[in-house]
Amino acid sequence: MPHISLPEGLPGITSGFAFRPETAKPMRELAEVLLRGANTLTSGEREMIATLVSDRNACHFCQASHRAAAAHHLGGNYELVDAVTRDFQSAPVSPKLRALMAIAAKVQEGGRQVAASDIERARAAGATDVEIHDAVLIAAAFCMFNRYVDGLATFTPHDEQAYDQMGQRMASEGYVRRNA
Amino acid sequence: MAFRPETAKPLNELVDVLLRGPHTLTQAERELIATYVSAQNECRYCQTIHGAIAAHHLRGNEDLVVKVKTDPEQAPISDKLKALLVIARKTAESGKAVTPDDIARARERGATDLEIHDSVLIAAVFCMCNRYVDGLATWAPEDPDFYRQRAAIVARNGYAASTIQGPS
Numbered sequence: 001m002p003h004i005s006l007p008e009g010l011p012g013i014t015s016g017f018a019f020r021p022e023t024a025k026p027m028r029e030l031a032e033v034l035l036r037g038a039n040t041l042t043s044g045e046r047e048m049i050a051t052l053v054s055d056r057n058a059c060h061f062c063q064a065s066h067r068a069a070a071a072h073h074l075g076g077n078y079e080l081v082d083a084v085t086r087d088f089q090s091a092p093v094s095p096k097l098r099a100l101m102a103i104a105a106k107v108q109e110g111g112r113q114v115a116a117s118d119i120e121r122a123r124a125a126g127a128t129d130v131e132i133h134d135a136v137l138i139a140a141a142f143c144m145f146n147r148y149v150d151g152l153a154t155f156t157p158h159d160e161q162a163y164d165q166m167g168q169r170m171a172s173e174g175y176v177r178r179n180a
Numbered sequence: 181m182a183f184r185p186e187t188a189k190p191l192n193e194l195v196d197v198l199l200r201g202p203h204t205l206t207q208a209e210r211e212l213i214a215t216y217v218s219a220q221n222e223c224r225y226c227q228t229i230h231g232a233i234a235a236h237h238l239r240g241n242e243d244l245v246v247k248v249k250t251d252p253e254q255a256p257i258s259d260k261l262k263a264l265l266v267i268a269r270k271t272a273e274s275g276k277a278v279t280p281d282d283i284a285r286a287r288e289r290g291a292t293d294l295e296i297h298d299s300v301l302i303a304a305v306f307c308m309c310n311r312y313v314d315g316l317a318t319w320a321p322e323d324p325d326f327y328r329q330r331a332a333i334v335a336r337n338g339y340a341a342s343t344i345q346g347p348s
Binding site: 003004005016019020022023025026027029030033034037057058059103106107108110111112114116129130133134136137139140141143144145146147148149150151152153 | 183184186187189190191193194197198201221222223267270271272274275276278280283293294296297298300301303304305307308309310311312313314315316317
């Protein structure tokens with residue numbers, strides 16, 4: 001049961017968004033810019049970073065929904081997303097994305113864990129400053145979203161089909177929607 | 181922030197709503213929550229600037245800010261704020277660390293659902309901001325007067341209006 005009286009029937013973060021529309025607006029806009037805005041990283045790549053961080057924070061709602069969003073951006077390739085959360089170092093992704101994921105994984109532990117050598121490795125693999133910036137901020141933002149969802153003990157569905165549909169909507173319609 | 185205005189805009193708006201919007205918690209109380217979480221996360225820049233802003237709202241009482249950062253249970257603040265700081269600290273550890281008992285204690289001491297919601301979200305937001313600042317190894321000045329002056333500007337104009345603009 002949620003810690004506070006959140007609107008009923010809404011899963012995960014959407015109940016917090018409905019409870020406090022003033023904070024929901026910039027939070028939705030931030031997710032939209034980071035995960036779907038114009039970028040040299042694909043939305044699939046960025047959603048995989050979000051999934052990896054949410055998995056490490058053990059936030060089931062965010063992990064399952066962004067896993068599905070990533071898979072929908074990747075033509076339904078759940079296997080790749082799962083390979084990343086299992087062990088991104090051995091997952092079949094580009095060396096650049098692997099280096100960005102290593103940075104994101106350190107940010108999840110704490111910002112000061114990121115070493116100059118992590119940044120150098122990403123640069124050597126072809127990452128730009130914006131890509132490095134965004135990998136850090138996506139990881140940081142999911143450290144926020146995950147804590148918000150779990151800190152309020154929001155309702156977490158356990159029906160995998162529900163997440164697949166949610167992910168499809170997140171991938172195709174995005175995070176800033178009318179009447180949402 | 182100046183490097184990426186597209187993300188700075190929602191970030192500033194979020195912090196402005198949470199720390200400066202109309203509220204039953206004072207701006208000083210909300211800045212103290214932000215400062216405490218930033219201290220827990222050992223983010224020097226965030227704890228210093230938000231501590232300075234809190235002190236500004238507290239008529240320069242930097243001593244109270246230090247007390248809250250080091251031992252909130254012994255600090256001369258309300259019992260309600262103490263309970264909200266526990267919720268904030270647990271949120272910073274992991275959202276799952278917040279227990280129904282923590283919430284019940286805050287309620288007994290008069291906290292509303294909105295105050296509990298915002299304590300969780302302020303803590304979550306600073307877990308983001310702290311990681312953003314430290315993950316990029318941003319520059320943090322040593323001089324305390326830098327933070328006092330900056331705090332006065334932010335307290336007057338808000339976060340969005342005080343972002344230092346980069347070259348356009």
